[in-house]
Amino acid sequence: MRWSQLYVPTLREDPADADAxxxxxxVRGGFVRQLMAGHYSxxxxxxxVRAKIVDIIREEMTAIGAQEFILPALHPAEIWQRSGRWEVMGEEMFRLKDRKGADLALGMTHEEIFTVLSQELKSYRDLPQMWYxxxxxxxxxxxxxSGLLRVREFTxxxxxxxxxEAGGLDRSFGLHKAAYERIFARLGLPAIPVQASSGSMGGSASVEFMSPSNAGEDLVVRxxxxDYAANTEKAxxxxxAVVDGPGLDAPERLDTPNARTIEELSLQxxxxxxxxxxxxxxxxxxxxxLILVRGDHNLVEQKLIDTLAAKAVRPATAEEIQAALGASPGSLGAVGIAELPILADEALRGRTDMTTGANTDGVHLRGVSIERDIAVERWADLREVTAGEPCPQCGTPLEVVVTIEVGHIFKLGRKYTETLGVTVLGRDGERVVPIMGSYGIGVERALASIVETHHDDKGIVWPVSVAPFEVAVVMLGTSDEKVTEAAEGLYRQLQSERVDVLLDDRDERPGVKFRDxxxxxxPYRITVGARGLADGTVEATTRATGETQSVPVAEAxxxxxxxxTAAV
Known part of the structure; x- marks a missing residue:
C-alpha cells in the first residue's frame, strides 16, 4: 500500500475527551472515529489490525476443532423469554418491535440462539461439537x-x-483455555487467567483473562x-484467626448520638x-x-448474588429500612431480628464481644456474641479481599491489580439445553440433555488493550503479529529519482517476499513522516535518503527500541x- 492512497487522518494533538x-x-493515529457515545467507526x-486479530483467533479455534458459523444479530424475544433472560438483562438489552408488533432484541450474546440451533443434534454420536x-x-x-474499551456495539x-457428559465439558473447557492462552500470547497481550463469577451467563466454573492496565475497571487479586489469581468478585x-475475649453475658446499650459511621464509632x-x-x-x-460483614470489610455484591442465586439485588431505600427496622443507616443491627433473613460473612463466624447498631438512632450494642445473639440464617464468603492479606493457597501477601477483561470462559452446564428442550439419544438409548460451555473474546477490546500495553510517548508500538503494516519504507525526497527508484525497488521486493509493507511516498518533510x-x-522503518544512497546504504529502524542501523541497499x-522472523 502507498501512503498517498491510504486514508490515515492523523492528529497532532490529543483529543480533549480521551481518557484512556x-x-x-x-484517535490521534487515525484508527477510529466516534459516531456517538459507545459507537465507533x-x-x-x-x-x-482487527483482521489480523480475527485471523489469529480463527487459526486457534480451528486448531482445537471448532467450526465457524454466522448467526443473526437480531433475535426474537420468545427465545430469551424461554431462557428467563428477557427480564434479567434489564436495560442493557436493546429492544425493538417489527412492523407487525413482534418483540425483538439486538443480541447481547448468543447462548440461546446457538442452543436453539443445537436442537438438530440427534445422538451422542453427533457430540462433541464446538461452534463459534x-x-x-x-x-x-x-x-x-475509554474509547473501544467500553462500548455499546462491538465484535x-x-x-x-x-x-x-461433564467429562467432555472439562475437555472442551480445557481446549478453549489453552487456545486462549496461545491467542493472547500471539497478540502480545499479557492476560492473567483468574477465577471469576459467571454472572448473568450462569453455570459453574468461570475463568476470566485479565490484562493489567490502569485503564481497566476490574480488580484482580493475585x-x-x-499461581492463585481471582477477580475480586470471586477472590x-x-x-x-481472631481470638476474642468472653465479652458480656448479654449485649449492653452504648449511647452513640454522634457516631453514624464505622470510623466515627472507632474514634469517639x-x-x-x-x-x-x-x-x-x-x-x-x-x-x-440483612447482610453482615466486619466493620473494616466491604461487601462484594456479586458474591451476594452468586451465593443466593438471586435474579435482582439492590440496596434498600432509607424508607424501606426505617419501616422494617425503625432506625436510620448508621444505627442498624441484627440482634433480636427474627422476621428477616440474615446472611453473614465467614469472617464473623464465632466472633464475640462485638459492637453493632441497636436499631435505635444514636444507640449501639456492645458485648455482642454473634452465634448467641444473632439468628444468622446463612454463612458465606461475601467480603472484598484487599492487598496484603494472606494467599489462601500459600500464605504469601496478595497483590491487587487493575485490569481489563479481554476474555471469559464459562462452564454453562445444562441451564440452556434444559430450558430450551435440547436432548439427544444417549449410549443406552435414553434421552440425554447435552452439557454446554461458553467462551468469549471481545475483538475491538483486545485491539485497544494491545495499545494499552504497547505504547510510548511517541505513539503506538504494535507487535508484529497485529501491526497494520510490518514495515514502512520512507523515501526522503520524492523529487530525487535515485531515492524514488531505490524506495520503489525495496517496496516491490518486500511485497514479493509477502511482507506487509507501506511505502511513504508523500511529499512531506522528514520530521512529519517519521512522526506519523x-x-x-x-514495527520497522526503512529510510531511503540521498545521503545514505551515496554510500550505498539505507537506514533500518526498530520502532520498539529506536535502534537504527545502516544496511547496504542490496541486503535491506x-x-x-x-x-x-525473530519477532514471531
Whole structure:
C-alpha cells in the first residue's frame, strides 16, 4: 500500500475527551472515529489490525476443532423469554418491535440462539461439537467510556461447546483455555487467567483473562508466590484467626448520638473497626435481607448474588429500612431480628464481644456474641479481599491489580439445553440433555488493550503479529529519482517476499513522516535518503527500541526478513 492512497487522518494533538491511552492514540493515529457515545467507526488502519486479530483467533479455534458459523444479530424475544433472560438483562438489552408488533432484541450474546440451533443434534454420536462465530453484539452501556474499551456495539468471538457428559465439558473447557492462552500470547497481550463469577451467563466454573492496565475497571487479586489469581468478585484470602475475649453475658446499650459511621464509632468510642459488625440492608428478589460483614470489610455484591442465586439485588431505600427496622443507616443491627433473613460473612463466624447498631438512632450494642445473639440464617464468603492479606493457597501477601477483561470462559452446564428442550439419544438409548460451555473474546477490546500495553510517548508500538503494516519504507525526497527508484525497488521486493509493507511516498518533510510512522506504530522503518544512497546504504529502524542501523541497499530486504522472523 502507498501512503498517498491510504486514508490515515492523523492528529497532532490529543483529543480533549480521551481518557484512556488507547482511546487517545487510536484517535490521534487515525484508527477510529466516534459516531456517538459507545459507537465507533473503524478506519482502514484499525480494520487491518482487527483482521489480523480475527485471523489469529480463527487459526486457534480451528486448531482445537471448532467450526465457524454466522448467526443473526437480531433475535426474537420468545427465545430469551424461554431462557428467563428477557427480564434479567434489564436495560442493557436493546429492544425493538417489527412492523407487525413482534418483540425483538439486538443480541447481547448468543447462548440461546446457538442452543436453539443445537436442537438438530440427534445422538451422542453427533457430540462433541464446538461452534463459534464473529458477530456484532449490542449492549446499552449506561456509561460508555475509554474509547473501544467500553462500548455499546462491538465484535465478539463467541464459541459454544456441546458435550454428552461433564467429562467432555472439562475437555472442551480445557481446549478453549489453552487456545486462549496461545491467542493472547500471539497478540502480545499479557492476560492473567483468574477465577471469576459467571454472572448473568450462569453455570459453574468461570475463568476470566485479565490484562493489567490502569485503564481497566476490574480488580484482580493475585499471589506473587504461587499461581492463585481471582477477580475480586470471586477472590478469597486466609485471614488470621481472631481470638476474642468472653465479652458480656448479654449485649449492653452504648449511647452513640454522634457516631453514624464505622470510623466515627472507632474514634469517639474506641471501638476498632475490626470489632464492629456492619449491617447492610438489601432487597434480594423482593425480600428485605440483612447482610453482615466486619466493620473494616466491604461487601462484594456479586458474591451476594452468586451465593443466593438471586435474579435482582439492590440496596434498600432509607424508607424501606426505617419501616422494617425503625432506625436510620448508621444505627442498624441484627440482634433480636427474627422476621428477616440474615446472611453473614465467614469472617464473623464465632466472633464475640462485638459492637453493632441497636436499631435505635444514636444507640449501639456492645458485648455482642454473634452465634448467641444473632439468628444468622446463612454463612458465606461475601467480603472484598484487599492487598496484603494472606494467599489462601500459600500464605504469601496478595497483590491487587487493575485490569481489563479481554476474555471469559464459562462452564454453562445444562441451564440452556434444559430450558430450551435440547436432548439427544444417549449410549443406552435414553434421552440425554447435552452439557454446554461458553467462551468469549471481545475483538475491538483486545485491539485497544494491545495499545494499552504497547505504547510510548511517541505513539503506538504494535507487535508484529497485529501491526497494520510490518514495515514502512520512507523515501526522503520524492523529487530525487535515485531515492524514488531505490524506495520503489525495496517496496516491490518486500511485497514479493509477502511482507506487509507501506511505502511513504508523500511529499512531506522528514520530521512529519517519521512522526506519523512512530505514531501509528509500524514495527520497522526503512529510510531511503540521498545521503545514505551515496554510500550505498539505507537506514533500518526498530520502532520498539529506536535502534537504527545502516544496511547496504542490496541486503535491506534480507535484513527486514530476519527481523520479522525473530519477532514471531
Amino acid at each position: 491511552v488507547s482511546h487517545r492514540l487510536l 473503524l478506519l482502514p488502519l484499525a480494520v487491518r 462465530q464473529f458477530q456484532t453484539k449490542f449492549r446499552d452501556e449506561a456509561r460508555p467510556k 465478539m468471538k463467541d464459541s459454544y461447546s456441546f458435550d454428552i 499471589c506473587p508466590g504461587c 478469597t484470602s486466609a485471614l488470621p 468510642h474506641d471501638v476498632p473497626a475490626e470489632r464492629q459488625i456492619k449491617t447492610l440492608v438489601y432487597v434480594v428478589d423482593d425480600q428485605l435481607t 510512522v512512530e505514531l501509528i506504530g509500524i 530486504v534480507e535484513h527486514v526478513r530476519k527481523l520479522l
